[in-house]
Amino acid sequence: MKKITSQQQRVLDCIQIYINKTGFPPTRANICKELGFKSPNSAETHLRALEKKGFISIESGASRGISILDNQEYPVNDYEYPVIGLVAAGSPTLAEENIERTINCPKSFFNSNFDYFLKVKGLSMKNAGIMEDDLIAVKKTTDVKNGDIVIARIDDEVTVKFFRRKSPKIIELEPANDDFTNIIVNLETDELHIEGKSVGLLRKN
Amino acid sequence: MKKITSQQQRVLDCIQIYINKTGFPPTRANICKELGFKSPNSAETHLRALEKKGFISIESGASRGISILDNQEYPVNDYEYPVIGLVAAGSPTLAEENIERTINCPKSFFNSNFDYFLKVKGLSMKNAGIMEDDLIAVKKTTDVKNGDIVIARIDDEVTVKFFRRKSPKIIELEPANDDFTNIIVNLETDELHIEGKSVGLLRKN
DNA sequence: TATTATACTGTACATACATTCAGTATTTTT
DNA sequence: AAAAATACTGAATGTATGTACAGTATAATA
Structure with a gap:
């Protein structure tokens, strides 16, 4: 094209x-x-x-x-995307019991492909405009950059935060809300799993 | 039929x-x-x-x-919704010159039908999780309730605010950001046009 | 029983429309 | 520096197309 x-x-x-x-x-x-x-x-x-x-x-x-013509850049094929509730503990797996429902949505709806919607609990990313019950479009990837909004898991705790690499071994997970504090992860002692990153957001009033 | x-x-x-x-x-x-x-x-x-x-x-x-014509026999699932830039002055009309682009989206994507996407300028609704360049799904209606997020026009100024009826003749348009002040509209002296209300939000990271 | 709707063929014509040709000017690519 | 692409105006032309008119016949409705 x-x-x-x-x-x-x-x-x-x-x-x-x-x-x-x-x-x-x-x-x-x-x-x-x-x-x-x-x-x-x-x-x-x-x-x-x-x-x-x-x-x-x-x-x-x-x-x-x-x-x-439907061109390759903008395929409008729809797909049923699962909505996963962000549970306090445990990985946001696509296992059936975690899928609240599905949403029909064009595949190229956001700027990047994505894998599922994550339903947000809490207000830790409030200042980034992410509110309770918002649906984050999550792309499963570990390729994240500083400033990306990531879905991270430490042990069994899953959170949505900004990603900041402070040094080769130190990652900071930064909330967007003054009521919350940064989570500092030392990769030598703590296990950090990046489940994916946010590529979009959906809210239904 | x-x-x-x-x-x-x-x-x-x-x-x-x-x-x-x-x-x-x-x-x-x-x-x-x-x-x-x-x-x-x-x-x-x-x-x-x-x-x-x-x-x-x-x-x-x-x-x-x-x-x-749309009838039961031939439901059209998807539709190209126009994206309209929120210009400081002037009504957010669907005139061609205001349409930045369109977004293909299922008609029943949000809980209510809607007519267009409005691209947000400014941070006056920040605490409601509405950020710059977010796309608000707008349903054209004047049937709004207290607490609804409305697209309002006073003279030629268009804003997105919470709707609060204080008395039969007094409407308050309330921002969600401490840096902004409420807009008080006296319907006897000022002209207030309710262009529609927000039924959803879309953000592309 | 009269009337209206359905379901066609066939001809005719004004016009809505695609398309070509002839220019001019600016920008981009080679 | 030359060639090609972009971005137009303006006029002209053949035909693609909507649509009206004139018929015929059967089924449904009042």
Whole structure:
């Protein structure tokens, strides 16, 4: 997939919005009106560029014969993601007994793939905007950087905290709430498991 | 919704299949070819019957201007929701120039239906876990209760705040951040527009 | 029994629309 | 520095398409 220009993105968005609104694709004239072009050929050339780059297909001769192609960057395949309650003790396993329910969600919903939703208990990450009962989209990985919000387990205790590596052997798990204190982990004496990191958040009012 | 005849059902199915296959609705001639009719008027009369019964809408004069209306038979699970930037001034309209992009999301993703995502600017609702650049799922409604997180507009200023009715004529818009003060609105002197309320939140790390 | 809805064929026509050609100008890539 | 891509205006044209009109026939409804 070649890169799209900002004007081409506008045209692509315009097509999608038009389809959402009306149920069928726009004509060249419709696009011109929406985007302020004065010649139908302005739309035409953009459409041909989008076609050449693989974003749309155009059926020759057909009125409104535009269809937006599902491209690899933005697959909209849905998937049932499990929601796991953050229990005070124990690893947040995907074992059936820990799954409260599932949520249907496009696979590429967040910027990164993820594996499950974790239901937050407590307010230790309040200042990072993570509230009780929020659902954190967790990607299972141990590849975490300083500042990442990680799901960490020490012994059997699972918490959500900021990750800070202070030295090769010292990790600090930092809450986002003044009522809580940093957890300092010495990797030589304590066992730290990084279950994954947060790639997004979902809240239902 | 009146009852559909078997032939009308065939035509309706044909339209849906055609859209699934091509991305845009069929012409009268397309329908005839698919179903073996020999006159475009066969399709035309069926379309008019389907329109009269509320199964489809037809845009007059537009090629392929058929759209299947939402009904029990054809639930659409996913939908492209627009993301609107919260601009300091002006109503968060769904006008094209305000739509930053769209997000594909199941219609029943939050507990209530919603209309668009609003991208949050500022930290006035920080203590409610709403951070800069979070996406609030907004349901367009004026039916709001005390304690609801509302999208309110005073003159041209749009804000997200808690809604509190202090008296029949006095509304307080309460931030969730000590650095901000309550906005007191006297409905007799000030104009307050409730654009909608928050029914959920989405954050991408 | 009269009327309306359904279910077609067939012809005709105005126009909605895709598409090409001719230009101009700016930016990006080679 | 040349070539290609981008980003438009403007005019022209053939045809794709909606839609009206004229029929025929059967089933459903009032």
